Amino acid sequence: MNVYSSLPLHDVWNVSFDGMVITDDKGDILSLNRSATRLFSSSPSSLIGISIFELIPSEEFRKCIQIRKNMTGITISFGTQQLIVNLSCLGIPPNSVLFLFIFKNITQTQQLQHQLQQMNETKAMYDSILDQLEEGVCSIDPQGKIIFYNRKMGELDTLEPEAVREKRLEDIWPLDEETSTLLTSLRTGRVLNHRETHFANNGKAVTTLSRTMALYLGNKKVGAVEISKDITEQKQLTDTIYQLQKQTSGATVPLLPTVEKSNTRYQFETIIYSSKEMGYMIEQARRSARSRSNILIVGETGTGKELIAQSIHNESPRKHKPFIAQNCAALPEALLEGLLFGTSVGSFTGAIDRAGLFEQAHGGTLLLDEINSMNPNLQAKLLRVLQERKIQRLGSSKLLDIDVRVVATMNEDPHEAIANERLREDLYYRLGVVTIFIPPLRMRREDIPVLIEFFIQKHSNGLGVDVVGLDDDVFQFFLNYSWPGNVRQLEHTIEGSLNLVYDETMISYDHLPPDFKQKMNQLAEPSLPAQPSVHDYRGNLPEQIERLERVMIEQALRDSRGNVTKASEQLGIPRQNLNYKLKKYDLKNVRGMLR
Template sequence: MGNKLNDLHLTDDLLQIILDEIDIGIHVINLDGKTVIYNHKMMEIESMNQEDVLHKNLLDVFTFKENQHSTLLEALKYGKTRKHIKQTYFNNKGKEVTTINDTLPIIKNGQIVGAIEIVNDVSKINQLMKNDLNQQRNTHFTFDQIIGESIAIKSVIEEAKRSAKTSSSVLIVGETGTGKELFAQSIHHESKRSNKPFISQNCAAIPDSLIESILFGTKKGAFTGAIDKPGLFEEANGGTILLDEINSLNPTLQAKLLRVLQDQKVRRIGDFVEKELDVRVIATINEDPIEAIANNRLRKDLYYRLSVVTLFLPPLRERKNDIFLLSAYFLNKYNSRFGLSVERLDDQVTDFFLTHTWPGNVRELEHMIEGAMNLIEDEKMITSFHLPTRFSNQIYQTTHIQTLDVQLVDDQISNEKQNKGQLKEKVQEMEKEYILQVLENHNGNITRAAKELGLSRQNLQYRLKKFKLN
């Protein structure tokens, strides 16, 4: 064993392997101020390649803010050793870099021969600190986190902010994925109750047999296995309770809920004592409340009690200008989460996003971008190939038909100039064969074939007539 250790020499290659494996940045310059060691972690922190830095003068690569200097050069020039120094500078592409450094001179035979900088990535440290702080505070959403510049969303935000100043009940109306809980939490966070509990319960997620005891609590002995347990209303006392999908509660339970709201008192199941409450109620509904009332899914008297303030959240299809802002936000979010550097959507995906109806709204947009970025490797933009198959096929088929139409126009111009019709006939034959193939795939069903081709039913029928296929 001892002989083997004696044979192990620290070669340059071995040194580089070790330096590249450690999770701190190492940057070493020689007496001339040129970089002689620059490890993989340092490249990652500074967003640089080794060839951009190695064997080059430090000041030819990096720039510093006015009145600020490189701690590495100060160690070289003045022999200064500095610990845990925060430094901000710019790489050769102008990107700002912030690090926490330990910098010291390299001394041989009493002479300074170089300097070394040991670097921690401050962005990761800040993120860890932020995550810990959020866990301690149980941070909720705020209005600042609601993304959108459209009049539709900004007007709702202003209404919600005004409602935060009171303790009146709020009914938030919106389709699935429009951000109802985000608004509810923002109202609580902005209100005088922000340092009190915020309790949320999805009423559709719990069976009727359990939801009453969950909301109102139980008295020991009320039924087999019952214990003294407070309900969510008691736990939210002084704060806010969010009742999500209120229209999923059965009418009997809605009547009991109405009594609690009117009296501001709650009685546990099996108990005879009522307890005073000071709870603000925010409820959400994912359909038109008038339709819910008409179809007996929502009691009219409960609706009037809850809708002191009513917020109607616009679906994404009615605020399509916000798609660009939302997409940029989600790109940044998942770039950070997945360690990617996706910069944008390509033109075909952008066009698709603007024409898609978004039945799942903002949540669907986020999930689509997250799913696409799971398929990204080194690409800088999301293309149709990264989207779910049903959408990428739709984009391809739409583009294919548009391309054929453009070819037809180009052919007409060419025929006028050259008095030749061969190209036009060829393109029409291609289009005819393509339509026939899609029709055959759908057993002649025009509606389904038109959908796959990205055409309206009428447009497809026109083409069938033009090509004498009907």
């Protein structure tokens, strides 16, 4: 006798996870198991005798019963649940037919599939974000298998990310637990910072700064990640500058400066001028030279900001100490930071101890040219140095005391630079303890004749010519010209003209650069002024002057699109005077509408 013949089928019927319902050929329920009872949320006694179509109205069921056909994989919705139904036709003699419905609840399965799809989409989005980073990212699981490797890391190693993912580190590189930073961090749990230069597959030397750390979910270690930044270009720039410094000094840059010479050429006595504006400015600069306060020099390009800075240094008690100048617009932020504050062993800009400009200028003056071009983050670090009078080299935890007077220059109005977020307001107040404004050449035209004479004498000897001055028409043009490049443009124009002189004693129209000739020709063309009517002259003279002044200011504001500084330059008056007239004529609204 078969050992299973005595197994009670009723027990098997009731322990099934799938709901089972038996109906007659009309669809009336004859029997159902416990899972089906839970599915329909009722008792067996209340369900027996009810048509299956009352519980689940389905035309597919009706057709199957009518044609007595088996069917599988019917998908239906029952309330908030998703079901898969299989229908079997059971022939019971004599000529009797029963139907078995098997209901499989797939609601939870579909929810899990939906969650899995969402997780896959989220992972793909995060992978795409990490692929846009300019830092290389590589992560491994606890077994050392690479689970993520982004585009930038592939560029650093010249490998395709798809060829690396899902493989063990040892299968890609000749590494083990002693030589791999990822495996070491995974094993020890320590954070590793390291800088290395390696050769990629294409033979190119690549220098990276990397940080490796173990990854945890709660207290469970789930892998490790390494983030690498390519600093090859910064290293090359730093090495170049370091070599240039060595060539200039003839020796390795010392930790602290020992050279007593300030390496400056200009003093207040060497400045050429005759105007009251320059005299007032130089007197301010002379007085400020005696203190140790920081100074901000504001002036347009070519006005001689470094000349004033060197003169202040040479007039100060620091004149026998170093004077060091650095253009803040000439270098990227990362390189400028290392150059200013210095580096120590292990820092990203070099593997040796190197004094920064603050240390080299100890006891003297540090000129920071174009301070408004410095990155705001670096401006914040500079502010802290000015406040604390201490610096910290990159890669070092040691604070060094410094005694440096900072002179900063900028070629735009400080308040406009602050409004346009090119200069931190707190840094402006720290630097601008003394603020010196150098007037542009067009606002001190009486300086033009003495400058012309000086530059002719300066460059004539070197060029081997004997020139004593300018022709009258050229001289008048120079006096009336706006000189957007200021004194530097005037000097270059005269030097360029002297190069074209042969045996002449005067610089004439023929010696001028082409753009100056064109401007002179335009001024020489006669123009017919509009004839005003008699009605235009009604009123007294002061009223007529104010009316003309108002019209010219409005036109200048339109031309400069509301920029007061540019409008004052066009009108040939100081910015403060223009602000006064804007209030006087109530033209503030006009300025606002033009912005």
